[in-house]
Amino acid sequence: MKNIKTLITFSLLLLFITACNDDFLEKLPQDSLAETNTFSTNSAIQAYAWQFYEMFEAHNERTEIRIDGDLTRRPGTGFGLNREADADLIQINTNGTGRDYIWGRVTLSGASDQWNVPYRQIRAANLLLKNVPDSNLEQIDKDHWLSVGLFFKAFNYFNLMKTYGDVPWLEELATNESEELFGPRTPRDEVAANILRDLLWAEAHIKDNVTLEKKEVDKSVVNALISQFGLFEGTWRKYHNLSNATTYLEASVTASEKLINEFPNLHPKFDELHNSESLNGVNGIILYKEYNEEENWSNMSTTFRASNSTWDITRKGIDKFLTKDGLSVTNPTTPEYQADRDMFAEFRNRDNRLLYMTPAPYFVTRVTNTTWTSTGNPADEEYFSVYESISDNLHKSLPDLNWRGNLVSRVPNFNQNRVAGFNRTFSGYRVWRHYNQHNTGTSSADFADAPIYRMGEILVNYAEATFELGQFNQSIADQTINKLRVRGEVAPIVIGNIDASFDPTGDPGVDPVLFEIRRERAIELMAEGFRREDLRRWKKMDYASEVKLGRWITAASQNNRVPIQNDASEGYVQTVPGTPPAFSDHYYLFPLPTDQLVINPQLEQNPGW
Secondary structure: OEEEOOOOOOOHHHHHHHOOOOOOOOOOOOOHHHHHHHOOOHHHHHHHHHHHHHHOOOOOEOOEEEEOOEEEEOOOOOOOHHHHOOOOOEEEOOOOOOOHHHHOOOOOOOOOHHHHHHHHHHHHHHHHHHHHHHOOOOHHHHHHHHHHHHHHHHHHHHHHHHHHOOEOOOOOOOOOOOHHHHOOOEOHHHHHHHHHHHHHHHHHHOOOOOOOOOOOOOHHHHHHHHHHHHHHHHHHHHHOOOOOHHHHHHHHHHHHHHHHHHOOOOOOOOOHHHHOOOOOOOOOEEEEEOOOOOOOOEOHHHHOOOOOOOEEEOHHHHHOOOEOOOOOOOOOOOOOOOHHHOOOHHHOOEOHHHHHHOOOOEEOEEOOOOOEEOOOOHHHHOOHHHHHHHOOOOOOOOOOEOOOOOEOOEEOOEHHHOOOOOOOEOOOOEOOOOOOOOOOOOOOOEOOOEEEEEHHHHHHHHHHHHHHOOOOOHHHHHHOHHHHHHOOOOOOOOHHHOOOOOOOOOOOOOOHHHHHHHHHHHHHOOOOOOHHHHHHHHOOHHHHHOOOOOOEEEOHHHOOOOOEHHHOOEEEEOOOOOOOOOOOHHHHOOOOOHHHHHHOOOOOOOOOO
16 A cells, blocks of 8 residues: 655755646746756656645645644645535535535636646646656656656546536646647547546556555556546446446446455454554555644544534435345334434444444433543443444544543534534534544644545445446455445345345435445445535436435424424424425536636636536
C-alpha cells in the first residue's frame, strides 16, 4: 500500500514554476532554465509531483499546518459528506429548507474551483509531460514520471467530466496564444476515450511498489482509478443512453481483477479503515494519506465530537443494513420487520457496520461532565457490551463522548430536545463513521489516517461492473459482496434466493440482484462521498427527491419539540418540511462557471441552465 505525506516544503523555484491565480487562461512561466532544473532529476520531479496529491479527498483538514515552527496555509480537501447530503442516505441539518441541489435552487456562479483547480493541475501535469522526455533520465524513469503525469491529468479530467460533461481537452501544454484555449468544448466521447487511453498507458509503464515508504502513485493506484472511472463512465453511458458503455465497463473489470489478485485479504475490522492512527500495512488499503499530531493533522474526528456536527443518516440509510442472517429489515418475514418502532430492537441482530455508522441508543445518569452511573435499568445499557465485543476505547464505545471527554447521557440526543449541545442529532441517527477517541482532550488535531483507494470500493466496483456485463454469478458474489459481509457478521448473499420479494421497498425498475449489489455498495461506502455520484450515473436522482425521514418517535417522548412527519403524535422525524420537486434532467450535469463563458465565447452552457 502507499501513503501520502503532504509535508513537502516546495522550493521558491518550484513555487515560481507552478504559481497561478484563478484565471484558467493565465500564461505559464516560460523560463526554460527553471524548467530544465525542475525536471532534471528523479528527486526534483518527485518534489514537483507532490502538488498533485492535494486533489485527493481525504479527511477534513485544517487550513494551516506548522512546518519548522511556522504556520503555512494549505487548501482544504473536504470529505464528501456535503455532497452525500445531496443524495438520499445522508442529510445535513444546517437549516430547515433542504439542499439547493435537491430542491432545484442551484444558481449560476461566476467562478468555480470545481473548474479552476482541476485545470491548474492539468496545466501542471502538461508541464511535466512536456519536459520529462527531454531530461537525461533513464527511459524507465522517464516512463514512470510520464505515467504519473498522465494519471493526474486523467484524474482531474475525470472530475471535470463527471461535473460538466463536455469540457475542453488540452493535449499539450498551452499558453495564452494557444488556439485550443479559445475553442469549443471537447465532446464527452473524446474526453472519456482520452482519459482511458492515458490511464492504460500509465498502467503499462509506471513502476510498481515505488518505495518501501510508498508515498507515490504506482501501478495498483492507477488500476484503482481505472476501476472507478470505468464503472462510472460505463454506467453513465448505459443509463444516460450514450454509446460504448461496454468499453469502460470492461476496463473496470480488468483493473479490478488485477487488484483482487494483488490484494486478496481484507482488514477484518471495518471501523479501523477510517479511524486508525496508522494505515501502514493494513490489508486492503491501496493508497492512503498519513496524518500525525506533530505536523500534519485534520479536524475529522473532532467535527463529529462537537456541537458543529449536523450530519445524520436517514431512515432509508438505516434500512439499507441487513440483519445478520442476510435478510432485509423491510421484508415482513423477518423478525426485525417494523422493529424501528422500538429504538433498541432495531439495532439487534444487524450488520455490525450499522453500529459503526451511528451510535446505538442508551440512557445513563450523568454525575459530572465525565462520569456517570447506571439508571438501574439494564436495558438502557444493552449495547455497551456489544461495542466492547466489536471495538475498543480508542474507536467506538459507549457512552458517547465529545472531544473534551464530556459524555452525553442519552442517545439519541435530539438537537431540539437535547441534554447536551454537542454530539447532537436531528434525524435521530448521527453520523458516527469518522468518530474515534485517539486524541480526546485536544480539539481539531486529529491524526487518524485517511484511505484514498481501498479494496472495499474495488470489490463493489467489480460486482457491479460484472453484473452490467452479464457476468455476475455466485463465484463473483463470493469474491466480492460476501467477503465484505464477513466484517459485518452478515450471512452470505445467495443469488438464487434474491427476487422481487426480498425487499418490498426495492426499486421495481432495477433487477433485484443489481439492487442488492447497489445496497452493498451503499453500506460499504456510506459517508465516504460516493452516493450522489452513484445516483447521477444510474440516473436515479429521483431517490433524492423523496422525503428524508429519521427515527420513529413519539412526540411526547421528546417533549413535543422534535418535528414528526405530518405533525403526527408519533411517526418518523422529518426535519425539512414538504416534499422536494421532481428532479430536473438538466441537473444531472452542472452549469459551467459564467466567467469561462465570457473568457471563451465558443464555450456553450449546459442545456437547461
